[in-house]
Amino acid sequence: MNSRQKGARGEREAAKALNDALGTVMHRGRQYHGGQDAPDLKGDLEGIHFEVKRTEKFNLFKALEQAKGDAENDIPVVMHRKNGQPWMICVELDRLTELVVLLRGRIGCRNCVYADGWDCTIKVCAFKPKENNDQS
Numbered sequence: 001m002n003s004r005q006k007g008a009r010g011e012r013e014a015a016k017a018l019n020d021a022l023g024t025v026m027h028r029g030r031q032y033h034g035g036q037d038a039p040d041l042k043g044d045l046e047g048i049h050f051e052v053k054r055t056e057k058f059n060l061f062k063a064l065e066q067a068k069g070d071a072e073n074d075i076p077v078v079m080h081r082k083n084g085q086p087w088m089i090c091v092e093l094d095r096l097t098e099l100v101v102l103l104r105g106r107i108g109c110r111n112c113v114y115a116d117g118w119d120c121t122i123k124v125c126a127f128k129p130k131e132n133n134d135q136s
Contacts, residue, residue, distance in 0.1 A: 010054025011040050014079045017087045018045070022103075026050075039070065041079075047102050049074035056082050060090060075099050 015026040026043035041050040049071035053063050067076035078090040091099050
């Protein structure tokens with residue numbers, strides 16, 4: 001398998017991992033948009049530029065610089081996974097709050113203690129459920 005095929009496989013794995021974890025509809029960006037500046041992943045998480053690295057030898061800062069260079073106004077995020085390891089996501093700390101706000105609007109949960117009316121797409125919620133104090 002050549003490096004292009006391995007990269008494409010990694011992008012498909014990353015899209016599936018996000019879809020499974022967040023209930024999103026992500027897919028490989030290059031296959032639909034073409035070109036070197038196309039994002040590795042595209043879908044319903046608007047405002048985030050994903051750079052996917054599925055490699056044993058990984059340079060975080062080089063990958064993050066690549067993501068930043070391609071992101072334009074989007075939040076640059078690097079997804080990385082080594083063989084036998086889980087996917088990891090990296091974002092610069094000064095963009096973390098922006099990412100949390102964007103994701104919160106996308107994956108919020110009405111049935112947990114953190115609910116404030118946002119729309120939930122999480123299939124299995126890890127947050128503590130609200131206690132029903134309704135005595136009526």
